[in-house]
Amino acid sequence: MIQIAPSMLAADFLHLDKDVEIVNENADLFHLDIMDGVFVPNISYGFPVVEAIATVARKPMDAHLMIVHPEKYIERFARIGVSMLSFHLNATDKPAQTLLHIRETGMKAGLVINPDMPVDSLYPYLHLCDYIILMSVYAGFGGQKFIDDTYGRIRTLKAEIDRQGLPVQIEVDGGVCPANAKALVDAGAEILVAGSAVFKAEDPAAVIASMRG
Numbered sequence: 436m437i438q439i440a441p442s443m444l445a446a447d448f449l450h451l452d453k454d455v456e457i458v459n460e461n462a463d464l465f466h467l468d469i470m471d472g473v474f475v476p477n478i479s480y481g482f483p484v485v486e487a488i489a490t491v492a493r494k495p496m497d498a499h500l501m502i503v504h505p506e507k508y509i510e511r512f513a514r515i516g517v518s519m520l521s522f523h524l525n526a527t528d529k530p531a532q533t534l535l536h537i538r539e540t541g542m543k544a545g546l547v548i549n550p551d552m553p554v555d556s557l558y559p560y561l562h563l564c565d566y567i568i569l570m571s572v573y574a575g576f577g578g579q580k581f582i583d584d585t586y587g588r589i590r591t592l593k594a595e596i597d598r599q600g601l602p603v604q605i606e607v608d609g610g611v612c613p614a615n616a617k618a619l620v621d622a623g624a625e626i627l628v629a630g631s632a633v634f635k636a637e638d639p640a641a642v643i644a645s646m647r648g
């Protein structure tokens with residue numbers, strides 16, 4: 436089953452309730468991009484916004500941390516009710532410990548890499564992950580152009596996950612839209628994040644439906 440995770444970074448923050456309902460009614464997960472202006476150059480939003488979404492979310496929240504010291508905030512995201520928590524492999528010197536800690540809280544644990552980081556850098560940690568986010572743009576901003584190398588990277592990662600016999604899901608994030616969704620799923624992706632493609636569309640529900648294939 437393919438899951439569609441609209442990125443709330445592209446939502447209308449003056450009418451957030453409207454875009455939250457679009458996800459509740461049509462999609463599978465809330466993708467929440469947390470940026471600190473240090474790990475990435477941009478700053479997005481933080482706990483008050485995630486807490487507000489949590490009060491009305493009827494779909495699980497998938498928080499993507501683009502911050503330094505992700506280990507410091509695990510308990511806080513768990514308390515808010517986030518179901519999936521991911522961080523970048525190069526954001527901490529204790530990735531294994533951080534993944535274990537996330538799982539201990541009952542959340543699913545995910546590891547993220549940017550397009551210039553080799554896929555095999557993930558291999559030592561796969562058994563500690565519930566999902567991997569392969570970035571198909573450089574983390575930091577919504578609305579960027581999808582990088583085509585991603586298809587090959589998904590296939591390579593999927594082959595290793597299968598070789599190790601693990602139930603790890605592959606999530607793809609950045610520039611995902613109806614035009615590339617099917618090829619991403621064919622390559623092995625199971626969770627598709629889409630920000631601009633969904634929320635900048637005339638008919639977000641139709642875009643989500645068309646990405647399901």
Ligand code: DX5
Nearest residue numbers: 442574575577578610630631
């Ligand atoms: C980029 C974020 C993405 C972004 C996706 O740093 O991780 O989740 O919001 O937005 P689009 O779909 O517009 O590329």
Ligand code: ZN
Nearest residue numbers: 468499608628
């Ligand atoms: Zn993201």
